[in-house]
Amino acid sequence: MARHEELRHALSRRGMLGVAAGAGAAAMLGTAGSATAHAAPVPGADAAARPGRGRSPIVPPGRLGIQLYTLRDQVARLGFGPVFEELRRYGYEEVEFAGYTQGTGPITLGALKRLLRDNGLRAVGSHVGYHSGDPAAYTFATQLERVLDDAAELGLPHVGTPNSPARYGNSVDAWKRAAAEFNTYGAAARARGLKFYQHNHAEEFGFATDRPEQRLYDLMMAETDPSLVYLELDVYWAYSARHRFSTRPDGTPDPLDPLEYVKRAPERFPLFHVKDGEHDEAHRDGYRMTDVGDGDIDYRSFVTALARGNRRKYHHWLVERDDAPDAVANPAGSFRTARASAAHLRGGGGC
Numbered sequence: 001m002a003r004h005e006e007l008r009h010a011l012s013r014r015g016m017l018g019v020a021a022g023a024g025a026a027a028m029l030g031t032a033g034s035a036t037a038h039a040a041p042v043p044g045a046d047a048a049a050r051p052g053r054g055r056s057p058i059v060p061p062g063r064l065g066i067q068l069y070t071l072r073d074q075v076a077r078l079g080f081g082p083v084f085e086e087l088r089r090y091g092y093e094e095v096e097f098a099g100y101t102q103g104t105g106p107i108t109l110g111a112l113k114r115l116l117r118d119n120g121l122r123a124v125g126s127h128v129g130y131h132s133g134d135p136a137a138y139t140f141a142t143q144l145e146r147v148l149d150d151a152a153e154l155g156l157p158h159v160g161t162p163n164s165p166a167r168y169g170n171s172v173d174a175w176k177r178a179a180a181e182f183n184t185y186g187a188a189a190r191a192r193g194l195k196f197y198q199h200n201h202a203e204e205f206g207f208a209t210d211r212p213e214q215r216l217y218d219l220m221m222a223e224t225d226p227s228l229v230y231l232e233l234d235v236y237w238a239y240s241a242r243h244r245f246s247t248r249p250d251g252t253p254d255p256l257d258p259l260e261y262v263k264r265a266p267e268r269f270p271l272f273h274v275k276d277g278e279h280d281e282a283h284r285d286g287y288r289m290t291d292v293g294d295g296d297i298d299y300r301s302f303v304t305a306l307a308r309g310n311r312r313k314y315h316h317w318l319v320e321r322d323d324a325p326d327a328v329a330n331p332a333g334s335f336r337t338a339r340a341s342a343a344h345l346r347g348g349g350g351c
Contacts, residue, residue, distance in 0.1 A: 084119040099127070100150065113153075126150075141181070151194055170209045201237045226267070239286070243287070259305065266306055275299070276295035
């Protein structure tokens with residue numbers, strides 16, 4: 001599609017028609033200043049930005065972030081500037097992009113960098129589609145160099161995909177083929193001083209169609225080069241996978257412990273999605289999403305296991321709630337999700 005049309009297209013993380021302002025987007029007229037509306041103050045927001053009442057923070061200082069997909073409705077309505085202002089008030093320090101427009105209209109990468117700087121935020125990653133049937137789509141498979149150009153221009157340390165490696169199916173050979181492509185993207189990213197990563201959902205922890213004893217996530221980790229391909233563990237979806245995939249298709253028990261993956265290779269997991277859910281056996285996923293601190297997911301064990309010594313500066317903890325803009329699932333709204341989750345993680349509330 002034409003560059004100006006591509007910039008206007010919002011990224012759907014599940015649809016994965018990636019969007020970004022490219023290296024040539026600086027010539028466009030869209031700027032951060034086009035967003036003139038400002039977010040209405042959220043009650044208690046300033047208090048939420050302060051550690052809570054003498055309790056120790058759960059997330060290490062300087063490492064509280066949020067995946068902007070959580071706030072996609074507010075970004076589309078208000079623009080990045082007002083949303084970043086709110087995030088600063090809540091005490092966030094880092095963000096992860098889910099596209100560089102998210103429905104706001106044209107905006108240059110330089111304008112995004114200024115907005116981040118003006119609000120004391122660091123961008124630590126970005127979700128970009130793995131592949132698409134459209135050869136002009138903004139994905140790793142179709143526009144690798146442009147994806148890396150944009151990430152480098154924004155100063156991102158990481159750039160990755162939220163897509164499963166199931167591009168060619170769920171057989172062992174299909175995942176080996178995808179793993180080889182991931183290695184290629186990782187090598188290209190490393191040459192630019194970046195780290196390529198993959199973000200999981202539950203299905204990555206399922207089993208190969210032709211070898212039901214082979215867990216797919218294990219296969220991906222084995223077939224990708226650990227110096228080239230990194231992983232962003234979504235704690236919620238990993239716990240959902242434990243609910244769904246702790247038994248092989250033939251009925252053989254195969255217990256799944258997400259934390260063990262991280263303990264075995266902590267250097268492969270620079271990024272985490274801190275996402276909470278209330279346990280519900282009747283739900284397919286085993287949980288229903290909640291704001292962080294309101295559910296039963298044991299995300300705190302991951303922080304405790306890794307937030308020690310030098311590792312405190314290596315790992316990044318990003319709040320996310322997929323259904324935060326859903327008025328039925330979350331009537332309090334996505335700003336409330338961001339504020340309450342930050343207050344909990346900064347104030348050390350119980351899990």
